[in-house]
Amino acid sequence: MKEKSEIMDGQAIGRTLLRLTHEILEKNRGAENLVIVGIRDRGDILAYRIIQQIAEIEKKEVALGVLDITLYRDDFRRGNDIPVVRETEIPFDITGKRVVLVDDVLYTGRTIRAALDAINDFGRPAIIQLAVLVDRGHRELPIKADYVGKNVPTAQNEQIQVQLEEVDGTDRICLIEM
Amino acid sequence: MPKLNSDQTVHIEKLLLKGARILDSAHKLDETADILIQKDTIQEISSIPSDTFKGTVLDCAGLVVAPGFCDMHVHLREPGREDKETIETGCAAAAAGGFTAVACMPNTKPPLDNRSLIEFVQERAEYLLTDVHPVAAITKGLKGEELTEMGELAEAGAVAFSDDGRPVFDSDQFRRALEYAGMFNRPIIEHSEELSLAEGGHMNEGFVSTQLGLKGIPPISEDIAVARNVLIAEYVGKPVHIAHVSTAGSVRIIREAKSRGVPVTAETCPHYLIFTDEMVKTFDPNKYKMNPPLRTEADRLALLDGLKDGTIDAIATDHAPHTIDDKDCEFDVAAFGIIGLETSIGSVLSHLVQNGKFKLPKIIELMSVNPRKILGLDPIEIKAGARANLTVFDPKAEWTVDPTQFKSKGRNTPFDGETFTGKAVAVLNKGMVYLGR
Amino acid sequence: MQLQSRHLLGLENVTRDDITLILDTAVSFKRVLERPIPKVPTLRGKTVVNLFFEPSTRTRISFELAEKRLSADSVNFSASSSSLKKGETFKDTARNIESMMIDFVVIRHSSPGAAHYLANNVKASIINAGDGAHEHPTQALLDLMTLRENRESLKGLKVVIVGDIEHSRVARSNIYGLLTMGAEVGVCGPSTLLPREVERLGATIYPHIEDAIAEADVLNILRIQLERQGKGLFPSIREYRNLFGVTRERVERAHKPLTIMHPGPMNRGVEIDSDVADSDASVILQQVTNGVAVRMAILYLLAGGKAMAEGEEHA
Numbered sequence: 001m002k003e004k005s006e007i008m009d010g011q012a013i014g015r016t017l018l019r020l021t022h023e024i025l026e027k028n029r030g031a032e033n034l035v036i037v038g039i040r041d042r043g044d045i046l047a048y049r050i051i052q053q054i055a056e057i058e059k060k061e062v063a064l065g066v067l068d069i070t071l072y073r074d075d076f077r078r079g080n081d082i083p084v085v086r087e088t089e090i091p092f093d094i095t096g097k098r099v100v101l102v103d104d105v106l107y108t109g110r111t112i113r114a115a116l117d118a119i120n121d122f123g124r125p126a127i128i129q130l131a132v133l134v135d136r137g138h139r140e141l142p143i144k145a146d147y148v149g150k151n152v153p154t155a156q157n158e159q160i161q162v163q164l165e166e167v168d169g170t171d172r173i174c175l176i177e178m
Numbered sequence: 179m180p181k182l183n184s185d186q187t188v189h190i191e192k193l194l195l196k197g198a199r200i201l202d203s204a205h206k207l208d209e210t211a212d213i214l215i216q217k218d219t220i221q222e223i224s225s226i227p228s229d230t231f232k233g234t235v236l237d238c239a240g241l242v243v244a245p246g247f248c249d250m251h252v253h254l255r256e257p258g259r260e261d262k263e264t265i266e267t268g269c270a271a272a273a274a275g276g277f278t279a280v281a282c283m284p285n286t287k288p289p290l291d292n293r294s295l296i297e298f299v300q301e302r303a304e305y306l307l308t309d310v311h312p313v314a315a316i317t318k319g320l321k322g323e324e325l326t327e328m329g330e331l332a333e334a335g336a337v338a339f340s341d342d343g344r345p346v347f348d349s350d351q352f353r354r355a356l357e358y359a360g361m362f363n364r365p366i367i368e369h370s371e372e373l374s375l376a377e378g379g380h381m382n383e384g385f386v387s388t389q390l391g392l393k394g395i396p397p398i399s400e401d402i403a404v405a406r407n408v409l410i411a412e413y414v415g416k417p418v419h420i421a422h423v424s425t426a427g428s429v430r431i432i433r434e435a436k437s438r439g440v441p442v443t444a445e446t447c448p449h450y451l452i453f454t455d456e457m458v459k460t461f462d463p464n465k466y467k468m469n470p471p472l473r474t475e476a477d478r479l480a481l482l483d484g485l486k487d488g489t490i491d492a493i494a495t496d497h498a499p500h501t502i503d504d505k506d507c508e509f510d511v512a513a514f515g516i517i518g519l520e521t522s523i524g525s526v527l528s529h530l531v532q533n534g535k536f537k538l539p540k541i542i543e544l545m546s547v548n549p550r551k552i553l554g555l556d557p558i559e560i561k562a563g564a565r566a567n568l569t570v571f572d573p574k575a576e577w578t579v580d581p582t583q584f585k586s587k588g589r590n591t592p593f594d595g596e597t598f599t600g601k602a603v604a605v606l607n608k609g610m611v612y613l614g615r
Numbered sequence: 616m617q618l619q620s621r622h623l624l625g626l627e628n629v630t631r632d633d634i635t636l637i638l639d640t641a642v643s644f645k646r647v648l649e650r651p652i653p654k655v656p657t658l659r660g661k662t663v664v665n666l667f668f669e670p671s672t673r674t675r676i677s678f679e680l681a682e683k684r685l686s687a688d689s690v691n692f693s694a695s696s697s698s699l700k701k702g703e704t705f706k707d708t709a710r711n712i713e714s715m716m717i718d719f720v721v722i723r724h725s726s727p728g729a730a731h732y733l734a735n736n737v738k739a740s741i742i743n744a745g746d747g748a749h750e751h752p753t754q755a756l757l758d759l760m761t762l763r764e765n766r767e768s769l770k771g772l773k774v775v776i777v778g779d780i781e782h783s784r785v786a787r788s789n790i791y792g793l794l795t796m797g798a799e800v801g802v803c804g805p806s807t808l809l810p811r812e813v814e815r816l817g818a819t820i821y822p823h824i825e826d827a828i829a830e831a832d833v834l835n836i837l838r839i840q841l842e843r844q845g846k847g848l849f850p851s852i853r854e855y856r857n858l859f860g861v862t863r864e865r866v867e868r869a870h871k872p873l874t875i876m877h878p879g880p881m882n883r884g885v886e887i888d889s890d891v892a893d894s895d896a897s898v899i900l901q902q903v904t905n906g907v908a909v910r911m912a913i914l915y916l917l918a919g920g921k922a923m924a925e926g927e928e929h930a
Contacts, residue, residue, distance in 0.1 A: 071647070071655035071685075071915075084636075085643040085915065121652040388810035389627070391727045391748030391787060396811075461728030507705050508726035510747070 003174050007134065007152055007160070010171035016149040017046065020131050021053040023147050028098055031058045033126070035097045037065035039115050040086060043103035045166050046133060050102060065090040067101075072114035088118065095123035100147075104162040106132040109143035134173060136160050182234055187273065187307055187612040190566075192216050192233030194226060198243040198570065202560045203539035204547045213243060215566045218609035222562050236613070238570060241603055244542045245558035246278030246567035249519060250549035251342070251367070251421055251445060251494035254280070254310070257298065258287025263499040263587050265299060268519070269308035270585035271497070273612040275519040276569045276602025279309040280497075281553055284320070285343040291315035291326045296334040307610040311337040311553060313367060316355045322347055325358060332362035337553040340367035342421060345403055347373060353410045360416030363554060365443070367419045370403035370428070371470070380510045382455040382471040390458060392509060395471050401427030408435040408442045417441040419552055422496050424450045424470035426480030433489040443552045445492040446481050448518060448525040449592055454478055457592070463512030464505040465592040468498065482535065491548040493541075495522045499588025517588035525593055527573055527600025538573065570604040577601050583615070618916050622734045622741040625750035626791040634795060638760050640912035641905065648684065648908060658687035658918060663719040664712060667693045667744070671723050673879055674744050674754070677903070678721050681910035687719070705729070709736045719914065722746070740917045742910075748782045754878050755788035757909040759796060761902045762833060765874050770797035775827040776818075777859060778837030778886055779808040779848075785837060785878045790816050803827040804837075804859060807848045824859050828869050835876040836861050839886045856885055863890035874898055 008016065028034055031054050038047025044066040054062050066089040073083075101115055112130060119128060131147035136154040152160065152175070159176045163169075182188065195213040200223070202208075214222040228235045254268040263271075265282075272280050282299065284290030290299065296312050303310035314336035318324045320343070328339060339359050345368060346352040352368070359366050376399035381387050383394020404420055408431060411418035420432060423446045435442050449468065454475050457466045466472060484490040498515025505512050526545070530536040546569065550557060558567045578597045581589040604613045618633050626634070647655055663682045667675050675691065682689040692708075705724075709732070712720055721742045722730050727749035734741040745751040759769065766772055774793050780786045780802045793800045794817045802813060803821035814820060821827035828834065839855060849855050866873060875887075875897040883889045892899060 068643070071657040073657075085640050085912075087643050087646050117656065121650060121654065123651060383811055385812040385815045388812055388816065389787070391746075391750070391782075391784060394811065461731045503704065503706075508724070508732060509728045510726045511705070 002177055004158065004177050006172065006174045007150065008173040013133070013171045013173065016133065017049055018053060020147045020149060021050050021057065024050070024100055024129075024131060025054065025058065027129070027146070031060040031062050033096070033098050034100065035063045035065060035092065035094065036100050036102060037067050037090065037119070039101065039103045039111060040066060040068045042162055042164055042167070045164050046104060047102040050131070063092050065092070065094070067115055067118055069111060069114040069118055072117045074110060074114065090122050093123055094119065094125050097125050099125040099128045101128060101130045102132070103130075104133050105160045106130070106135045106145050106148075107138055109139045109141035112143050113141050133162065134160050182236060182611065182613050184613050185615050187610050190215055190217055190606070190609055190611050193611060194228060194231050194233060194235045195238045195243055195570070196228050196235050198238030198241055200560055201242050201244050201538055201542055203543045204245070204557060205559055207560060208539070213560070215606065218565055220560065220562055220564050220566050223560070236570075236604065240574065241570050241572050242538060243560070244569050244571070245546045245560060246605065246607055247276050247523070247545045247569045248279040248281070248549040248553070248555070249277045249495050249497065249522065250281045250492055250553055252280045252282050252497035252519060253285065253499065253515070254282040255286060255499060256302065257295070261501055261587070265302040265310060266306065267585060267587050268497070268499075269303060269306045269310065271517070271519040272308045273605050274585045274602065274614055275521070276523045276571055276605060277308065277519060278567050278569060278605050278607040279311060279550070279555065280519075281311040281313050281337055281549075283313050283340060283342040284315040285341075289315045289320045290336075291318050291320070293330050293334045296331055296336055300335055307605060307607050307612055309607065311335070311555065313338045313340050313342070315339065316341045316346055316366065317351070320344060322351065325355060328359050328362060328364070332364050336364065337555065338365050338367050338419065340369065340421065342367060342369045345369050345371045345373065349406060349410065352407065353414060356411060356416040356418060357414050360414070365417040365419045365552060367421050368403075368407050369421050370400055370407055372399040372402040375399035375402070379471070380467065381458045382473045384455060384474055386455040386458055390461075392458070395469070397425040397427055397473060397477065400425045400470055401431060404428040405431050408432065408440050411442055412438070412440040415441065417443065420444040422447050422450070422470055422494070423481065423484070423490055424473050424477060426477045429480045429484035429489055433484065433487070436489060443491045444484075444489065445494040445549070446485070446490050447494060447496050448522055448529070449516060450481055451478060451485070452525060452529045453592060458509075461509050463507070463509045464590045465516065465594065467509060467512050467514055468496070468516050469514040485536070485544065491544070491552060493522070493526060493544045494549065495519055497586070498590075499586050500590050502589060505590045516590050516592055517584070517586050518591070519586060520584050521579055521591055521593045521598075523571055523602045524577065524579070524598030524600055527571070528598040531573065532599050566606045568606040569602065570606070571600065571602045573600050575599070575601040575603075617919060621917060622730070623752050623913055623917065624730045624734060624741060624743045626752045626755050626788045626795070627750065629752070629792075629795065631795050634756070634759065634792060637756055637909065637912050637916060638763060640916060641756075641760050641908040644911040644915070645905065645908035647911070648904070654684050654686060656686045657915060658682070658685040661687040661718040661918060662716070663687050663689040663721060663914070664715075664717050665689060665691045666708070666712075666720055666722045667691070668722075668724040668729075669745070671745065673903075674723060677906040678744060678910050680907050681914060684907065685911055685914055687914065705732065706736070709733055712739065713737045719917070742913060742917070745784050747784065748787070749784055750788045751784040752788045752792075753906070753910055753913060754785050755792040756913070757902055757906040758789055758835060758876060758878070759792050760905045760909055761876065761898050762874070764901065764905070765898055766832065769793070772798040772833060773801065773831050774798050774833040774835055775801035775803050775821060775831040776835045776837065777803045777824065777827065777861065778839055779843065780804050780813060780837075781808045781810045782840065782843070783837050789835060790818050801827060801831065805849045805855070824861065824865060825868070828865055828873065831873065832871065833874040833876060834861060835878075836887050837878065838880060839882060841882065852885055860886060860888065861891050862888045866891050866894075866896070872896070876902060878902070
């Protein structure tokens, strides 16, 4: 495993997120009825940052949800190393809300598929949108992000590593070769 | 005489056991020599050159020739449960296991409680190499109610009396049985169990039964019965033989009784000398469920001491074949009993001799001399002119127990897959020789 | 994360790490149960047979619910052990299960070791829902979960199990689980209902319920089988209640806050008074809720089995 190149540094991540926040507000015509739901791991952190930015821009408190999609994965079967089930925290009624799902990297689309299933078990939102920091392609499902930080063409044997201050001590995205 | 092939019984014309170590503890014999056998009789023991010998030669270098082993406690299941064992398959198992004689218990269907059934058993074994000595029932139908016609049964060939599988529960009846059997110089072999304490149990009662939640059979259920039995034997002055001793308490009681001259003898089985109730944690009744049950380490050590100091006279197997259906099921539903004829010598040599705890002459005493003495059978002497009733074994041969190769119909053995050091090689009796695999 | 075994046969040999993993996972599943749609698709396509040879409404329903909440297909097979003895053997039942290609078998049986027997004879993962007086691991795990929710730490917690210890699988599994997690365990009941050498399991014997209440943080009160009276084990329900009944008067004399547990079903007015069962100290209903969560966690974790590193990447 070796690092091939840096895709974004801390400043770039900051700028990108701010742009995404503006796009979200623009497309939804403000923060009315908006909720941001991050997908564990790291999507939840990004969601939290977006909410803080919205608070600064719009002076509005937008609700934060955290989704653990473990129980909705489609590769759950004997033989796989099974992930720890963590809590999903959606402490509000999601029905009728404009939900923006946030994840760090969009790849096959399977995580988002699982997240959509999970959201449905909590209620019936008015609309669900998707925001990702990086789209690396190789989709296996007909899923497309509404807000993309950066499109990064990758090979299958490469990985996108996202590091965030809150858990990794630094903000950085790089391309790793397996 | 045809050539000696492995796994075949043939009639002896002239057979030379070449270079065998002859061990006969009853006659303090331990020498290496050649034994010449003609038909059923030992002709000569000396140095006989095999190149000029006209007859069959069995190379016995490194092998031990001993007086024929006798398993004084087996269940042959015939008549009644021929699906579990027959006299023929049981005797084949005995021969393969190195035994020239067995005493078979009367808990067949119907039980051996009358002359015709005793004769039936003997007839079935008439042409077999193995001597089958029937033990007749103490009470009719093993019901614990009326005594059998012991006089006639003794005359017909019953070597002892027992209701084995169950005790004679009523103490007065037990007393009468001892007194009455004593008239014919036949011992009572008593399955010593105080049923009111033991009933419903499936394993030894103790820490392991507490862990497993299985109902236990307390060791005192045996101790109390043994105490009663030796007290009654002492009181009436008639011999009692305690079957399958499994507890330290029994050993203590028998030792004390013997020291006072009470006419009591006792046997134990290889599994009680080797395993403890810890094995029941496998929940495998096919291997570890029998009555009496496997006890604790303290009991096991006490039994070994009892063997050493002569408190326990004999090792028997309590060979109890069952069908797979009776054994491959829930522990508390499974039948009691394991087979032992084909693993007895191997297990004893491996676990008692190989580690230096016991010497071969003592083993021969426990498995040949004493059982015959207790049952009143003719003693065997290895000398010119005597009948050839011999067990040949290899104290060093290694082999692995494979129940699918057993002669017995039973597969219920705790030794499945175990590698033994020590193996029965051949048996000679009634003018026949069986050479094992 | 993985459990060490693909079966849950008992708690005797389950490590502290595994118990912790099960309890942590159960907390997440308890949250799932609180959702508007308390169901996840995790075990879609998995089949569970609930094999109940002994009547048990509670445990069976709890398992069924856990299976349905995880979207597994479940089938129930109930038969009394006695009718089994007459007809089909246990072995045949096992073979039938094997040919039906089942993923999980939840088994309740009157014979100790019945779950082990199945584990040795079928490929499915076996969950012991009670084998005779041997073990009832899921009950002990839900008890542990409930204690974790109500007490600061299991370590050093003094739990006294009250009642018929001898015939209780709940007692055995609780003793194993509690000791593994660092709690102290006492047992209290008539001497005739304490199994031999129970101290060697690691439990302290309390001959008097008053002493148990004085020292305990938790009382786990077992159901007394009414049919055991008059068989020489204890003379009467009346005397049992007099000597061992957990009454309000007795509980009021406790030196420290007491948590009251009962695996159910209760004989109110016998081993436990309604005053106690329905008091604030009682966590009995919480035990029932946690039962479903714990069983979901076990199904989930056992479905994972041993890692074989053939997993697809998930992103």
